Amino acid sequence: MNIPHKSVPIADLHREPLRHLLTALADDHLILGHRHSEWTGLGPILEEDIAFSSIAQDQMGHALGFYTLLHEHLGAPDPDIHAFTRQETEFSCCQLVEWPIGDYDFSLTRHLFFDLAAGLRMETLSLSSFKPLAQLATKIRGEVKYHMFHAKTMVNQLGNSNDETARARMQTAINRQFGLALGMFEPRLGEQILDDAQIAPIESKWRERWLEALNAVLDGSGLHIPDPDRIEPVYGGRNGYHTEYLQPLLNEMTEVFRLDPQAEW
């Protein structure tokens, strides 16, 4: 994603909260893009291999876009160095994206949950008072729309299938990762400051819209979400507390890069 950015002035008060927001977005997209790419060659049908690979490529591109904003406006290192050399505790992705791909039901449900949230986030951020973010969000929003076409189509097909196993698998996948999904909306450090400055809303606003939208998406699919008030959100990721799955993922992701981070690959 090559959107030319020029460094724009950012008030001191906004810098840290903005860094938190952009790092969370970048890390979420990077790690889930990595997970989706693991389906290459292993999908239940060739068309799903191809679909997950497309989505993964988009997400890598989105991650690169957010790391580029951090680099150009907030003094973060170059995107490759930033993504490929940090310690696990320096990552602020939510735990939902870290989990292994599991079976297709798990990955499809996660794709629905994540892209639904990403679409809503980008819709709001496309109006952000921080213009470089608004521009990037506008571009990403157009791509996430297609991710949602895919997720909705597959979830509806499987949810409405006459095959009891498929329906049960999908409902179980929803139930099992619902707490993880709510963890996408873990409050960010300084989020109220960004909300006041109309840079980005606080996470609870996004969570509310996501729940509404999710109910609408699942309406007619034969699937439903558990009562969100009775499910404990899985927090921690935004503050560097991760599952046992992240470190091995990072080891793998950086295996070649670490051989010589100064080399040109």
Place this chain on the structure above:
Amino acid sequence: MYGGGYIPKEEARKAVVNDDPEMLAAFEERVARGEKVEPRDWMPTEYRRQLIRMIEQHAHSDIIGALPEGTWITRAPGFRRKLALMAKVQDEVGHAQLLYSAAETLGKSREAMINDLINGKSKYSNVFNYPAKTWADVAVIGFLIDAAAIVNQVANSKGSYGPYCRALERICYEESFHLKQGHSVFVYLATGTPLQRSMLQDALNRWWKPIMHFFGPSDEMSEHTLTLMKWKVKMATNDDMRQQFLSLYVPKIQELGLSLPDAELRKDPDSGKWLFGDPDWAEFFAVIRGNGPCNAERLAVRKAAEVNGAWVRKALQQADARYVTPLA
């Protein structure tokens, strides 16, 4: 990638086929005139059978070939390489999809073809029975094996069966980008740090034998081969394709200061042909019979993917499942 030039011989198959001699003569005239054969046209039984075998092996090579390179997607160093490799391997799976569709026009379903693959009845390019051990293997596969496949596929795209030719034309177009991707990784390693160069030289040494095997041993100039060439199922001999590949790519490898592990490799100034040492055809046949370093692993991975995804395919096939209007 990844269609290898070599289609293993089928053993002990001596079906007696009596095609109508008049129809056969008319068919051969059409092919000789350069007309394309389309799915509903009359065609000799053996023509159909050979094409199914060839196209399905080509398709299998694309999905199996996605495995060795696919394992490097998650390890690719940096965004640029990662994005390019993801797109490249995705294309290969897309090629399999195109090729299975082309083969289906001849009367064999995708499901039947994939079943034959995982049961070991149907082959794929031998080259994917070797492991991709380091990132430099991605360079060698992407540059040289894709290049070899292009030599083969460009030849086949001028064949007689319309759906296969059209699929190959599109595939070759995408392959040319794969070659650029592979070449770029190759050049960066070749001109990089001593570690990067030694990784590349090591990968080249390991892959050279499978690359020499890629087009298969010299064709036996049997009546069978001649018939396939007359029908434009086979467009060039294995030796011709190998010579073409060596002429195009050995100089490119050598100009980067890399060596090839064959002391006898050189171009004969008189004949203009490349001479090379014994590529160890015994190993080639052993690998085809299933005894290569990765045959079992490749099939096990493919089988696991089929088994794990069976419930999805079953659920999607429900005849009275509610139709979901396409959204885009």
